[in-house]
Amino acid sequence: MNPDPSARSRIEALIASQRVVLFMKGQRDAPQCGFSARVCQILDQLLPDYATVDVLADPALRDEVKRYSEWPTIPQLYVDGSFVGGCDILQEMSEDGSLFETLGLERPKPASLPHVEFSEAAIQALGRLAAEQPAGRSLHLAIDARWQHALFFGEDAASDLVVEAGELRLGLDPVSASRAEGLRIDAEGGPEGPAFRIDNPNAPRPKVQQLAVRELKQRLDAGAPIHLFDVRTPEERAIAHIPGARLLDEEATRAIARLDRATPLVFHCHHGGRSHAAAEHFAAQGFLNVANVVGGIDAWSQEVDPSVPRY
């Protein structure tokens, strides 16, 4: 096999374009191989953003990157244009902590045990689940660099910090522990077993996005899974309303509380003021994808659908 100059120049451009570039099988959120998945897991813990290149989508690049790195396997990590290693080496660097320096991060200070609060319902539900686990598997919480929380049963690591609440033990790796101070875990019963809710005061509050009426129209027409709420009064709604928008009454508020926190929520009112406040409220409840309709239904009447009366 001879070098492929075109693939080589693509590789050089890729590793020069971003500080951290991972050549992998699949994408960051959908790895196609266990080794690539493991490396994404390691990087997710430390970095909110990094670039990935799916070598399965580009066979010439896949062959050439192996030659370029003098490394026969995928995944391969580049930082500042230099080859760092594959899965085994990154796993080791993650364990001995040298990956922090390689990525230009400060090592977390020797983590102190965070204060984690459990609701009574959470203690009971987690206690029941813990009792069903085989020996050697205990409750863990991992918090990655994008502030995604994962509560799971798994094997203990020597470096885990263990929070105790009565009988319950919760293990956190040192990086997650440094992100967990003041965290609260609650549980709600559901038909398919308990659902756990994690409130972490350290997580940055997601910003409310501002959505123009024309963009809202495009998204609705494209069939995007948007939950659109009208925060005006029923009297105003009787005068004019946007098709597909649901009145934000008490029942709707309860329905929102049951939704997955990743569900996209959009709020509108007459001019955009009240709906912004509502959007801020739900963002503070942990919803990650919340938008306010700029200009409200008045802008909708003027820019999208003149048949909706103005008032």
Added chain:
Amino acid sequence: MAIQILSEPPPEPEELRARLEAAIRAHFPDAKIEVSASSPGHFEVTVVSPLFLGLPRVKQQQRVYAAIRELMAGDSAPVHAIDRMVTRAP
């Protein structure tokens, strides 16, 4: 299902193991080298060589991979993967 016609029968694990060891030996004459087969086409390799002194682990392993490149090149390469590679200076 595609059937691959091999021009010669696949090498025996022992023969392949010896070829791997010889390829490494050619680049690391003074090294202590252990090669063992873990499954068909998969091997575990340990190389302890004074040439590794002062080199980071990724550079050490790149040198070993460079030594066995011919045996791992291409989709029909006789050696599919090194499941485990241990490199260090004596």
